[in-house]
Amino acid sequence: MxxxxxxxxxxxxxxxxxxxxxxxxxxxxxxxxxxxxxxxxxxxxxxxxxTYYQKAVNWMYTAQPSEGTQGRLSYWPRxxxxxxxxxxxxxxxxxxxxxxxxxxxxxxxxxxxxxxxxxxxxxxxxxxxxxxxxxxxxxxxxxxxPSHELHPLCDNFVSAGQEMGLEFNPDMNAGNQEGIGFYQLTTHKGQxxxxxxxxxxxxxxxxxxxxxxxxxxxxxxxxxxxxxxxxxxxxxxxxxxxxxxxxxxxxxxxxxxxxxxxxxxxxxxxxxxxxxxxxxxxxxxxxxxxDHLGMDYLYTSHVSTLNQQLRPWYGKLWQGLVYLLTRKGPLSLSVNQAGGFMKTRDKLNYPNIQLYFSPVSYTRAPVGKRPLLNPDPFPAFLLGLSNCRPKSRGQITITSNNPLQAPHIEPNYLSHEDDVQDLLEGVKFLRKMAAMPSFAKVIAKELRPGPECQTDAQLIDDIRSYAWTVFHxxxxxxxxxxxxxxxxxxxxxxxxxxxxxxxxxxxxxxxxxxxxxxxxxxxxxxxxxxxxxxxxxxx
Ligand SMILES: Cc1cc2nc3c(=O)[nH]c(=O)nc-3n(C[C@H](O)[C@H](O)[C@H](O)COP(=O)(O)OP(=O)(O)OC[C@H]3O[C@@H](n4cnc5c(N)ncnc54)[C@H](O)[C@@H]3O)c2cc1C
Structure with missing residues (x-):
C-alpha cells in the first residue's frame, strides 16, 4: 500500500x-x-x-482544425x-x-x-x-x-531591439521581465x-x-x-x-x-x-x-548563420565531434537563443508579445516541422514572436469510453479578435526591427512572408494561414x-x-x-x- x-x-x-x-x-x-x-x-x-517526432518518447497528438487558423490541423508534441x-x-x-x-x-x-x-x-x-x-x-x-556561447547574430538582435526602444534586460527572470536579451536555458554542462x-x-x-x-x-x-x-x-x-x-x-x-x-x-x-x-x-x-501561438519572419543574411554550421555533412560531423568531445557548440544549445518581452500598447499592465531569435532557418519544412539538423543551404535566420495571454478558449474532450484512445483537442485558435490584433501589432514590430541599423547591415532580404505582404488584411491572412502552436x-x-x-x-x-x-x-x-x-x-x-x-x- x-x-x-x-x-x-x-x-x-x-x-x-x-x-x-x-x-x-x-x-x-x-x-x-x-x-x-x-x-x-x-x-x-x-x-x-x-524527439519532436519520436513515438518512443512523444504522444504526438493532432489537434482539431481551428476556424481562426483557416481550418488547419495542428501537431501537438507532448x-x-x-x-x-x-x-x-x-x-x-x-x-x-x-x-x-x-x-x-x-x-x-x-x-x-x-x-x-x-x-x-x-x-x-x-x-x-x-x-x-x-x-x-x-x-x-x-x-x-549561455550568453558567451551564442551565435554572434544574437548581438545584432539585441541591438536592433534597443534601437526600437526596448531596454536590454540581463535577467528576464528577476524583478522585471520586460526588455530584450539572451535566453537562459535548462541545460547543464552541455546536457x-x-x-x-x-x-x-x-x-x-x-x-x-x-x-x-x-x-x-x-x-x-x-x-x-x-x-x-x-x-x-x-x-x-x-x-x-x-x-x-x-x-x-x-x-x-x-x-x-x-x-x-x-x-x-x-x-x-x-x-x-x-x-x-x-x-x-x-x-x-x-x-x-x-495556448500560445507563434509566428516567424525569415530573413536571408549577408553573414553566415547556423545554417552553414549545421547543414553540410562536414559541418554536422564537425559539430558532432565538438559536442562529443567538449559538450559545447550549437548542439549543446537551444535554437531559440535570444528574445524578450514587450507591450505593443502602453496601457497594458503585462507584456503581450514574447520575442524569439533563432540564427537558423528552414524554408522547405512544412509549418511547425523543423528538421533542426537540416536547415536551409543559404545563410538565413528567423525573427519570431508569440502572444502572451491569449483570450481564445478551446477544450479537450473524450469521444469514446476507451481510455487508450487519444483525447479530442479543439484549440479554437484566434477565435478572439484581440489575439489577432496582438499578433498583427507584433509582426509589424518585427518588420520595423528588421529595418533597424543593426539588422539592416546583415539582412539581404525578407523571404517570408515577403515584401508583397503589406496591408493589415494581408498580414492577418498570413497570420491565420501560418501561425502555429508553441506548445504551451x-x-x-x-x-x-x-x-x-x-x-x-x-x-x-x-x-x-x-x-x-x-x-x-x-x-x-x-x-x-x-x-x-x-x-x-x-x-x-x-x-x-x-x-x-x-x-x-x-x-
Ligand atoms: C516541443 C515542446 C517545446 C517546448 N518548449 C518549451 C521551452 O522551451 N520552455 C518551457 O518552459 N516550456 C516549453 N514547453 C512546454 C513545457 O515543457 C510544458 O508546459 C511542461 O513540461 C508541462 O509540464 P506538466 O507537468 O504539466 O506535464 P508534462 O511535462 O507533459 O508531463 C506529463 C506526464 O504525464 C504522463 N502521462 C500522461 N498521461 C498519462 C497516463 N494516462 N498514464 C501515465 N502517465 C501519463 C506523460 O507521459 C508525461 O510524462 C515545450 C513543450 C513542448 C512539447
Whole structure:
C-alpha cells in the first residue's frame, strides 16, 4: 500500500516524487506511461529536433482544425517519457511575469501571488548567475546562462531591439521581465536539465519511491466521493493500486482532463456522449484550454548563420565531434537563443508579445516541422514572436469510453479578435526591427512572408494561414473558487472530491507571459510543500 500515488513523471510530477519521498516517512508510487529518459537525443539539447517526432518518447497528438487558423490541423508534441515534456522541450527557461501570478491570486487563489510563489521558484533552481533576492543558487534544477556561447547574430538582435526602444534586460527572470536579451536555458554542462534529471535521478535510489514506467493510467478508483487509487495498463495487463493518503494527478494539460473524464469526473454532457458513467459532475474539466501561438519572419543574411554550421555533412560531423568531445557548440544549445518581452500598447499592465531569435532557418519544412539538423543551404535566420495571454478558449474532450484512445483537442485558435490584433501589432514590430541599423547591415532580404505582404488584411491572412502552436497548452483543470468554471481549489484539491489533487499545467488559472515548464515545476514545489504541511498537521 502506498501513501501517495503520482500519475505522470513530467515537469510537475518529478518534483512531487522527489519532495514527497525525501523525508522517508511516506511510500510514494510514480506511474509514467513513457519509458526511460536515458536516451542520446533526450539528453543532447538539440536532440529535441529528433524527439519532436519520436513515438518512443512523444504522444504526438493532432489537434482539431481551428476556424481562426483557416481550418488547419495542428501537431501537438507532448513528452511521453520520464521528465515528460521537460525531456523534449526547447529548454528556454522563463518563469513568467510578476503580474501573471498576482492575477492568479486575485482570481480567488490565496497563496499564489508572485511574492508567495517566488520562494518556490528560488528553491527549485541553481542559477548560474548566483543567488540574489530573486534567484536561487542551491536548488536541483541547474539553469545556465549561455550568453558567451551564442551565435554572434544574437548581438545584432539585441541591438536592433534597443534601437526600437526596448531596454536590454540581463535577467528576464528577476524583478522585471520586460526588455530584450539572451535566453537562459535548462541545460547543464552541455546536457538537457529536465525535471527528471534535476529531481528524479537523485530520488530514484530511495527505497520508499517506486517508479513504474510504461504504466498507462486508465482511470481513478473511487469510493463514493473519495478517490482511493488508480487503475493502469502495462504490457496488456491491468493493475489496481491504492493510496492511503492521496492520488496526485500530474499527467499534463492534455491527459489530466482525459483521465478525469474516463474516471467519470467531468461535464455530464461530454461523459454521456462518450458512454462513460458520470460519478462526479465537474463542468470545467477539459474547458478553458489556452495556448500560445507563434509566428516567424525569415530573413536571408549577408553573414553566415547556423545554417552553414549545421547543414553540410562536414559541418554536422564537425559539430558532432565538438559536442562529443567538449559538450559545447550549437548542439549543446537551444535554437531559440535570444528574445524578450514587450507591450505593443502602453496601457497594458503585462507584456503581450514574447520575442524569439533563432540564427537558423528552414524554408522547405512544412509549418511547425523543423528538421533542426537540416536547415536551409543559404545563410538565413528567423525573427519570431508569440502572444502572451491569449483570450481564445478551446477544450479537450473524450469521444469514446476507451481510455487508450487519444483525447479530442479543439484549440479554437484566434477565435478572439484581440489575439489577432496582438499578433498583427507584433509582426509589424518585427518588420520595423528588421529595418533597424543593426539588422539592416546583415539582412539581404525578407523571404517570408515577403515584401508583397503589406496591408493589415494581408498580414492577418498570413497570420491565420501560418501561425502555429508553441506548445504551451494550459488551464484544462483550472484553479479557482467557483465550481462552475474551475476544477481545483487553491490547494489543488478537486472541488467536491476527497483524496485527489491535480498538480501540473492544467491548473493554471490563466496562461502566463512566457514558456511554461518553470511554472509547472514551481507548482510541483508548492504542492509538495502544501501536502507535507497538511500531513504534519500545520494546515
Ligand atoms: C516541443 C515542446 C517545446 C517546448 N518548449 C518549451 C521551452 O522551451 N520552455 C518551457 O518552459 N516550456 C516549453 N514547453 C512546454 C513545457 O515543457 C510544458 O508546459 C511542461 O513540461 C508541462 O509540464 P506538466 O507537468 O504539466 O506535464 P508534462 O511535462 O507533459 O508531463 C506529463 C506526464 O504525464 C504522463 N502521462 C500522461 N498521461 C498519462 C497516463 N494516462 N498514464 C501515465 N502517465 C501519463 C506523460 O507521459 C508525461 O510524462 C515545450 C513543450 C513542448 C512539447
Amino acid at each position: 502506498y501513501d501517495f500515488i503520482i500519475i505522470g513523471a513530467g515537469s510537475a510530477g518529478c518534483v512531487l516524487a522527489d519532495r514527497l519521498s525525501a523525508c522517508g516517512r511516506y511510500q510514494v508510487l510514480l506511474l509514467e506511461a513513457g519509458g526511460s529518459d536515458k536516451r542520446f537525443y533526450v539528453q543532447m539539447p538539440i536532440g529535441y529536433g529528433k 513528452g511521453k517519457v520520464l521528465g515528460g515534456s521537460s525531456s523534449i522541450n526547447a529548454m528556454v527557461f522563463v518563469r513568467g511575469n510578476k503580474q501573471d501570478f498576482d492575477d492568479w491570486a486575485a482570481e480567488g487563489n490565496p497563496g499564489w501571488s508572485y511574492e508567495e510563489v517566488l520562494p518556490y521558484f528560488k528553491q527549485m533552481e541553481s542559477w548560474q548567475g548566483g543567488e540574489s533576492p530573486y534567484r536561487g543558487a542551491n536548488g536541483p534544477l541547474k539553469v545556465s546562462n 538537457r536539465m529536465s525535471a527528471a534529471r534535476a529531481y528524479l535521478w537523485r530520488a530514484r535510489s530511495r527505497s520508499n519511491l517506486t517508479v513504474i514506467k510504461h504504466a498507462h493510467v486508465t482511470r481513478l478508483l473511487m469510493d463514493g466521493k473519495r478517490v482511493t487509487g488508480v487503475e493502469y495498463s502495462r504490457k496488456g495487463q491491468v493493475t489496481k493500486v491504492h493510496a492511503q493518503r492521496e492520488v496526485l494527478l500530474s499527467a499534463g494539460s492534455v491527459n489530466s482532463p482525459q483521465i478525469l473524464m474516463h474516471s467519470g469526473i467531468g461535464p455530464k454532457k461530454v461523459l454521456d456522449q462518450a458512454g462513460v458513467t458520470l460519478l462526479h459532475h465537474s463542468p470545467a474539466v477539459g474547458q478553458n484550454l489556452q 497548452p494550459t488551464s484544462t483543470c483550472r484553479m479557482g473558487p467557483d465550481t462552475e468554471h474551475n476544477v481545483v481549489d487553491h490547494q489543488l484539491k478537486v472541488h467536491g472530491l476527497d483524496g485527489l489533487r491535480i498538480v501540473d499545467a492544467s491548473i493554471f488559472p490563466q496562461l502566463i507571459c512566457g514558456n511554461t515548464s518553470a511554472a509547472c515545476m514551481m507548482i510541483g514545489e508548492k504542492a509538495a510543500a502544501m501536502i507535507l504541511a497538511a500531513e504534519e498537521g500545520q494546515v
